[in-house]
Amino acid sequence: MKADAPPLMQLNALRKTYRLRRTLIERLKGVDRVVTAVDGVSLSIQRGSILGLVGESGCGKSTLAQMLVGLLPPTGGTIEYDGTDMSGLAGDAWLNYRQGVQMVFQDTGSSLNPRKRIRTILREAVAARGLKGDCQDTRVAALMEQVGLDIQLLSRYPHALSGGQRQRVGIARALAMEPSLLLADEPVSSLDVSLQGQIINLLRELNENLGLTIVLISHDLAVVARVCDAIAVMYSGRIVESGTPDQVLTAPRHPYTQALLDAVPRGLERRDRKRTILPVESGPILTGCKFRRRCARAVNACETTDPKLATAGPGGHEAACLMVG
Numbered sequence: 001m002k003a004d005a006p007p008l009m010q011l012n013a014l015r016k017t018y019r020l021r022r023t024l025i026e027r028l029k030g031v032d033r034v035v036t037a038v039d040g041v042s043l044s045i046q047r048g049s050i051l052g053l054v055g056e057s058g059c060g061k062s063t064l065a066q067m068l069v070g071l072l073p074p075t076g077g078t079i080e081y082d083g084t085d086m087s088g089l090a091g092d093a094w095l096n097y098r099q100g101v102q103m104v105f106q107d108t109g110s111s112l113n114p115r116k117r118i119r120t121i122l123r124e125a126v127a128a129r130g131l132k133g134d135c136q137d138t139r140v141a142a143l144m145e146q147v148g149l150d151i152q153l154l155s156r157y158p159h160a161l162s163g164g165q166r167q168r169v170g171i172a173r174a175l176a177m178e179p180s181l182l183l184a185d186e187p188v189s190s191l192d193v194s195l196q197g198q199i200i201n202l203l204r205e206l207n208e209n210l211g212l213t214i215v216l217i218s219h220d221l222a223v224v225a226r227v228c229d230a231i232a233v234m235y236s237g238r239i240v241e242s243g244t245p246d247q248v249l250t251a252p253r254h255p256y257t258q259a260l261l262d263a264v265p266r267g268l269e270r271r272d273r274k275r276t277i278l279p280v281e282s283g284p285i286l287t288g289c290k291f292r293r294r295c296a297r298a299v300n301a302c303e304t305t306d307p308k309l310a311t312a313g314p315g316g317h318e319a320a321c322l323m324v325g
Contacts, residue, residue: 007080008047008181008213009068009101013040014077016063037063039237040077042309045181050207050214052224052245054260055234061217062106064234065183068215069103070094082180099129102174106186108166112158118169119154125176143172147202164195171202181213182206188223200227221264225249233257236290239309243317253312253319255295289322297323 020033038060045051053061066072068079070086079086081097089097105111112121122140131139144151147168158166167187174182184203188196204227206212218224224231224245231248233241233256241254252258259278278294285293292302301322312319 006047007044008082009045010080011041011043011045011068012078012080013042014038014064014067014079015040015075016060016067016072017075036237038067038074041234041237041239042077043232043239043242045213045215046230047180047213048207048211049229050204050216050227052228052231053215053217053234054219054221054224054231056219056260059234060237061234062185065103065185065215065217068181069101069183070098071103099177100179101181101183102177102179103183103185104167104170104174104187106189108163108170108190109158111170112166112173114158117155117157118161121158121169122154122173122176125173129177139176143176146175146206147172148198162195163191164198167191167195167199168202171199171206175206179212181215183215183217185217186219187216189218189220196223203227221249221260233260236285238290238320240291240321241312241319242309243313244315247313247315247317251313251317253317253324254321255297255323256291257319259294297321299323 015036016038017034017036020035022031022033026033041060041064053064055061063072067074074087081101084093086094086097116124119140122143123136126136126139126143140154141151144154149165149168149172153161153165158169161169171182171187182203187203188199191199200223203214203216207214207227216224216228228245231243231245232239233248233254235256241248241252241257248257249261252261287306288304289295289298289302289307292298295302299322305322307320307322309318309320310324311317312321312324
């Protein structure tokens with residue numbers, strides 16, 4: 001367990017909001033329309049660990065990842081990387097940060113340039129790291145071997161590869177920058193089950209062999225339970241529960257986490273087990289707990305009190321629920 005390792009990245013009250021297009025009447029009245037994608041996330045990413053970030057579609061996972069890699073600027077809060085606030089970085093310091101934090105994208109079809117051969121894609125990556133001449137080809141061959149691909153595939157275009165092969169190329173391109181932190185955004189969601197296992201095993205090997213810190217974004221609890229050292233559950237832009245896989249998946253304290261677990265197929269022998277079925281969200285919630293309309297345990301206090309992460313058990317287990325205590 002790597003929980004005792006120092007944090008490589010620390011998020012402090014991180015926020016991302018978007019302004020929506022306003023009608024003429026709203027503009028005349030000076031009314032702003034704002035949607036909050038990430039709402040005050042505070043999280044530690046331990047060096048050398050694999051952190052699983054889980055939650056339903058639209059909860060803000062991918063937006064959070066894009067802020068961490070520098071593709072989106074935060075609206076508020078701070079990101080500290082290796083003890084340094086990234087908001088003040090410029091020049092070489094910013095370049096070093098962008099090299100040290102890399103991302104593997106969900107869509108293998110659009111994340112690779114369809115007009116370039118795999119050799120060119122990887123050469124561009126190693127050139128950005130500063131390698132020149134024959135050193136580029138040597139490094140490209142080493143990257144292909146590292147991710148388990150035959151170098152004969154270098155002459156092919158992305159469309160000529162399978163989904164699993166394209167995802168390995170995406171990982172190789174990220175590794176070309178020799179990162180300390182790898183953000184994997186739903187890296188296996190578009191692959192069949194056999195290929196999913198191969199990619200997950202590859203990520204685990206990279207973590208063990210290179211000491212690579214990984215944030216694995218997924219909605220598949222079985223995947224994160226298999227490889228992650230810690231899990232953070234996200235709902236409506238916030239972290240609602242965090243802890244080790246045993247804590248979060250075996251003894252969940254937040255009702256949303258329990259609902260996610262209940263949604264996992266468990267076989268016909270357990271079909272009579274009572275499950276949590278979440279009602280559809282009926283609109284924005286401006287006060288109180290954002291989960292209260294879908295929660296069977298909600299009480300009157302949930303309408304006015306916005307719960308914060310609090311200790312839910314030993315070993316750093318936390319949950320944001322008024323019923324925890």
